[in-house]
Each structure stands twice: as structure tokens, then as C-alpha cells.
Amino acid sequence: MAKKIVVCGGNGFLGSRICKVAVGRGWDVTSISRSGEPTWSAVTSSPNAPPWSSSVKWQKADILKPETYKPMLNGADAVVHSMGILLEADYKGVITGKESPWSGLSRAFSATKGGSQNPLERKEGEALEPQEKDGQLTYELMNRDSAITLAQEASSQNVPSFVFISAAAGAPMLPKRYITTKRDAESTIASSLPKLRSIFIRPGFLYDSSRLFTMPIAAAGSVGNMVNAMMGGRLSWIAGAAVEKPLKPDLVAEAVVEAIEEGAVKGVVGTSDIEALATKAWRRGML
Structure with missing residues (x-):
């Protein structure tokens, strides 16, 4: 039986690929974002919409x-949150002169910042x-x-x-809060919504030839990952994601959809599990 999924951030680099894989399985797919359909040149190597995109409901x-977005969750088998940010916007204030460089850096790397209520x-x-x-x-x-709010709303539906x-993991060039806020979301969702089958996908750096700047970063990450493995993982606590195996977003998307399909998958899904799920999805497609 075809599933219905809602992908929040479905017009993004990874989210659009999750939509693509789900469509390939014949699922009912809705993407939610502020802008609706992706700017295709930003997420693929072509400015043109791919054929599969006509099967997705691109909602704003x-x-x-x-x-x-709450009405769109009704009847869904799974909801995906793929809307986190890698960088905050302090640099804009610095560039426009509204904030001094020192103030901007202080805000960017401050120990805490406000979220919502x-x-x-x-x-x-x-x-x-x-x-x-x-x-x-x-x-x-x-x-x-x-993420917590979306999980709550999904549970209520x-x-x-x-x-x-x-x-x-985090990375040396990113504020520590980048990863601590994600871990906070995981723990809060798991503890406050125990009836919800929560799946926490933890990929490393995502790269693809459609974003050429990601290729040398991924190459460096692959070398770092090999060196870290040779050292028994001792670099992980220092370098974080910089020594985690880089992954292609298509592979992660396959793993996400396979995790939804497999009812036993829940909790943290790390790099090795992501690869295993993607392999299982590939084998499923060969049948």
C-alpha cells in the first residue's frame, strides 16, 4: 500500500531528493516550504524541473x-523535518554596517541564543x-x-x-550550538513524544557534483575519515564532522525512505546504518 509522507524542507538539497525517492516508490508526497517548488538550479545540475517533480505537491x-501546515499532516504515514540551518545570519548585519565585526562574531559564537517560547x-x-x-x-x-514543534503537531494528527x-557531529568552523541544538531536539522529541516512532538521521557532510564547491570538501573529508579510522577514531572528538565519512544526498534520501518503510527502524541512524539502509533500498529496487 502506498504511503503518504510530508517533507518539510522538501525543496532543499536533501529534501528534494527524499521527495524524488518517495515518488519513485509510488508514494503520495507533499513538500512544505516557504517558497513551494524548488529553484532547480540550486538543488540539481539543471535549471529545469525533472519529470518526477510533477508528482509532488509543492505547498507553501x-x-x-x-x-x-497542520492540515497537510492529516493522514500522513510519516513527516520529515529537513529544515535546519548550517549558518546563522549574523554576517548580514556586519556586511550592511548595522553591526560591528566584533559584535557579529561574538553573537555568532555566543554560548546561547534565543529560540522561541x-x-x-x-x-x-x-x-x-x-x-x-x-x-x-x-x-x-x-x-x-x-523540529520539536513539527513533531508535536505530527503527533497530534x-x-x-x-x-x-x-x-x-559538529565541526571546528561551526559554533558548538549547531550540534547541541540538534541533540537537544532529538532528546526532547524522544522523551516528550514516546508514542511517536522517531528516527534521527545523522549524516556527515553531503556532497554532489551539482554543487561543485562540495566536491573538494568531501575529498578532504574522505581523507580525514581514513586517517581517523587508522587512529582508532581518536580525532572524532576534536574534528567532529570533518572526519566523518561524507555522503551523497541521494544515498541519504534512499536511507530515509527505507527507514520509513521499515517499521522496526527508530532512534539514532548513524553513517553505517544510513549506508546499510540505502543498500537495502537498492536491493529492494532490484527485485
Whole structure:
């Protein structure tokens, strides 16, 4: 029986590929994002919409305003959160002269920032209100609070499965809050919504030839991963994602859809499990 999934962030680099794989299985697929259909040149090597995209419902909604997407969750078998941010927007204030470079760096690497009101105390359907004075989209807001809220709304609609695209680790060039907010989201969702089958996908760096700048980074990451393996993993706590095996987004997308299909998969899904699920999906497709 065909499944129905809703991919929040389905017009992104990974989200669009999750939609593609799900469509390939004959599933009913809805993508939710602020802009609707992707700008294809930003997520693929072509500016033209691929044939499979006509099978996706490209809906516009605001992840911070549950009332804009809640009706779309009704009847879904799984909801995917693929809307985290890698970098915060402090640099914009510096570039425009609204903020000094020192102030911008201090904010970017501060120990804490405001997210929204406590999502666990939020009323059903209540919008998330950014707590930073300038409304900045912080790690706390996008990587943590929006994921918790989406999981809550999915649970209220009796959606059985929830997938959160997390990350394998942080990286030396990123603020520590990038990964701690993702881990906070995982633990909060798992503990506060025990009836929801939560799947936490933790890939390393994602690369693809459609984004040429990712290729040398992935090559360096592959070397780092091999060196780390030779050293028994002793570099992981220092370098984080920089020594985690890079993965192609198509492979991760296959793993996400296979995890949804496999009812026994739940909890943390790391790199080796992602690869195993993708291999299983490939074998399924060969039958």
C-alpha cells in the first residue's frame, strides 16, 4: 500500500531528493516550504524541473506557524523535518554596517541564543515567536524548536512516524550550538513524544557534483575519515564532522525512505546504518 509522507524542507538539497525517492516508490508526497517548488538550479545540475517533480505537491507554508501546515499532516504515514540551518545570519548585519565585526562574531559564537517560547509549553497550533530582538533565525529556533514543534503537531494528527534530519557531529568552523541544538531536539522529541516512532538521521557532510564547491570538501573529508579510522577514531572528538565519512544526498534520501518503510527502524541512524539502509533500498529496487 502506498504511503503518504510530508517533507518539510522538501525543496532543499536533501529534501528534494527524499521527495524524488518517495515518488519513485509510488508514494503520495507533499513538500512544505516557504517558497513551494524548488529553484532547480540550486538543488540539481539543471535549471529545469525533472519529470518526477510533477508528482509532488509543492505547498507553501511557514515552519514557524503550525496553522499554515497542520492540515497537510492529516493522514500522513510519516513527516520529515529537513529544515535546519548550517549558518546563522549574523554576517548580514556586519556586511550592511548595522553591526560591528566584533559584535557579529561574538553573537555568532555566543554560548546561547534565543529560540522561541518553550515549545513544550506551547498551545497546539500556536506560532513560534523568535526571541532574538532582531528576529534572527537561530540554531535554537530552526534546528531545535521548529523540529520539536513539527513533531508535536505530527503527533497530534496521529502521524505514526517522524524523521528528523540531524547531523553526525559538529565541526571546528561551526559554533558548538549547531550540534547541541540538534541533540537537544532529538532528546526532547524522544522523551516528550514516546508514542511517536522517531528516527534521527545523522549524516556527515553531503556532497554532489551539482554543487561543485562540495566536491573538494568531501575529498578532504574522505581523507580525514581514513586517517581517523587508522587512529582508532581518536580525532572524532576534536574534528567532529570533518572526519566523518561524507555522503551523497541521494544515498541519504534512499536511507530515509527505507527507514520509513521499515517499521522496526527508530532512534539514532548513524553513517553505517544510513549506508546499510540505502543498500537495502537498492536491493529492494532490484527485485
